[in-house]
Amino acid sequence: MKNGTTEKIRVGIVLGGMSSEKEVSLESGRNIFGKTDKARYEPVPIFMDGGGLLWEIPLKLLMRNSTRDVELDLETQARRIPYESLSGRVDIVYVGLHGKYGEDGCFQGLLELLRIPYVGSGVLGSALGMDKYMGRKVLAMSGIAVPETVPVMGPEWDEGRERIIDALGEKPGFPCIVKPSREGCSTAVAKVVSAGDLPAALDAALQWDTIALVEEFVEGMEVTCGVIGNDAPMALTPSETIPTASVLSLEDKFLYGQGENKTPARLPGHVLERIQETAVCTFRALNLKVYARIDMIVRPGGEIVVLEPNSLPGMTPSTVLFHQAAASGITQSELIERILTLSFEAHASKKGPL
Ligand SMILES: Nc1ncnc2c1ncn2[C@@H]1O[C@H](COP(=O)(O)OP(=O)(O)O)[C@@H](O)[C@H]1O
Numbered sequence: 001m002k003n004g005t006t007e008k009i010r011v012g013i014v015l016g017g018m019s020s021e022k023e024v025s026l027e028s029g030r031n032i033f034g035k036t037d038k039a040r041y042e043p044v045p046i047f048m049d050g051g052g053l054l055w056e057i058p059l060k061l062l063m064r065n066s067t068r069d070v071e072l073d074l075e076t077q078a079r080r081i082p083y084e085s086l087s088g089r090v091d092i093v094y095v096g097l098h099g100k101y102g103e104d105g106c107f108q109g110l111l112e113l114l115r116i117p118y119v120g121s122g123v124l125g126s127a128l129g130m131d132k133y134m135g136r137k138v139l140a141m142s143g144i145a146v147p148e149t150v151p152v153m154g155p156e157w158d159e160g161r162e163r164i165i166d167a168l169g170e171k172p173g174f175p176c177i178v179k180p181s182r183e184g185c186s187t188a189v190a191k192v193v194s195a196g197d198l199p200a201a202l203d204a205a206l207q208w209d210t211i212a213l214v215e216e217f218v219e220g221m222e223v224t225c226g227v228i229g230n231d232a233p234m235a236l237t238p239s240e241t242i243p244t245a246s247v248l249s250l251e252d253k254f255l256y257g258q259g260e261n262k263t264p265a266r267l268p269g270h271v272l273e274r275i276q277e278t279a280v281c282t283f284r285a286l287n288l289k290v291y292a293r294i295d296m297i298v299r300p301g302g303e304i305v306v307l308e309p310n311s312l313p314g315m316t317p318s319t320v321l322f323h324q325a326a327a328s329g330i331t332q333s334e335l336i337e338r339i340l341t342l343s344f345e346a347h348a349s350k351k352g353p354l
C-alpha cells in the first residue's frame with residue numbers, strides 16, 4: 001500500500017485525448033475504471049480534452065456517450081488539473097489513451113518529466129510502436145518479417161505523382177495497402193487494386209501523416225497476440241481475426257481489422273507457438289514494456305509477418321486482449337492488477353526514462 005500505510009494507491013485513468021481513437025479511449029478508460037480493484041486502488045477518472053488539457057471528471061461525465069458530450073460540461077462539472085498538479089493527485093497514471101499524443105511517447109514524455117509512474121511502454125517503445133515505418137525498420141533489423149513497404153513522403157508526392165505511381169506499380173505492385181504511418185483504428189487504410197486508385201488513397205493517407213506507406217497486400221490469416229511482462233515477457237493465447245461479411249463493401253474495401261475474433265486461432269499448436277514467439281520477439285525488439293498486443297498475418301506457407309504492434313491496446317469490455325487473458329484463466333480485473341504491478345516494477349528499476 002502507498003507509503004507503507006493502508007491508504008489506497010491512487011490510479012489516475014487518463015482517457016479521451018487528441019487522436020482519431022478518442023471514442024475508443026473513452027470506452028477503454030471507463031472499463032479500466034470499472035474493473036480496477038477498489039479495495040486496493042482509488043481510480044481517478046481524468047479526461048484529456050481535444051487540446052490536451054487534463055480534467056478530473058465526476059462519474060456522471062465518465063458515463064457520457066461521446067467525448068464531445070463530456071467536453072460540453074467540463075467547465076461546470078469537472079476540475080482542471082494543471083500538468084504540474086498531477087503528481088499531487090495520483091500515484092500512477094493508467095494511460096487509457098490510444099493513438100497520437102497518447103500512445104506514441106508524447107504523453108509518456110510528459111509523465112517522465114512530472115516523475116509520475118505510468119502504465120505501459122516508455123517514450124521510445126511507444127514511439128516505435130506508433131510509427132509503422134520506423135518500427136518496421138527496427139523489426140527487419142531484428143530478423144522479424146514485415147510486409148514489403150514503400151514510404152511516400154508528402155512533399156515528394158506533391159511534386160512527382162506520375163513517377164511515384166509508376167514506381168509503386170513495380171514495387172510493391174497490386175493489390176497493395178495504403179495507410180498513414182502513424183494512425184490507428186484503420187484510419188485512411190485502403191486496399192488498392194490498380195494504379196488509378198492510388199492518388200485518392202495516397203491523398204487520404206497523407207491527410208493524416210507526412211509519410212504514407214504503400215505495402216504489399218499480405219494474404220493469409222490475420223492473428224493477434226497479447227504479450228505481458230517486462231524483462232521476461234510472456235505471450236497470451238493468440239486469436240484469429242475473422243473479417244465478417246458485413247464489413248466487406250462493394251469497392252473491395254474492408255473496415256480492416258474490425259472483424260470478429262476467435263481465441264485460440266484455429267491453427268495447429270506449433271504455429272500458435274511460433275506466433276507467440278514472434279509476438280515476444282517483436283515486444284523485445286521495439287523495447288515495449290508491461291503489455292502490448294501484436295497483430296500479425298500468417299501466410300499460407302506458414303511465414304508470420306508482423307503487421308503492427310499496439311502498445312496501448314483497446315481495453316473495452318469485449319476486446320480481444322481480455323479473451324486471450326481469459327483463455328489463460330486471467331480475469332479482466334486480474335489483468336489490470338498485473339498491469340499496474342508490472343508498471344510499478346518497471347518504473348522502480350528504470351535508469352532515466354523508461
Ligand atoms: N499489408 C497488409 N496486407 C493485408 N492486410 C492488411 C495490410 N495492412 C493492413 N491490413 C489490414 O488492415 C487492418 C488495419 O491496418 P493496420 O496496419 O493494423 O492499421 P491501424 O493501425 O489503423 O490498425 C489490418 O488489421 C488488416 O486487416
Ligand SMILES: [Mg+2]
Pocket residue numbers: 185186257295308
Ligand atoms: Mg491495426
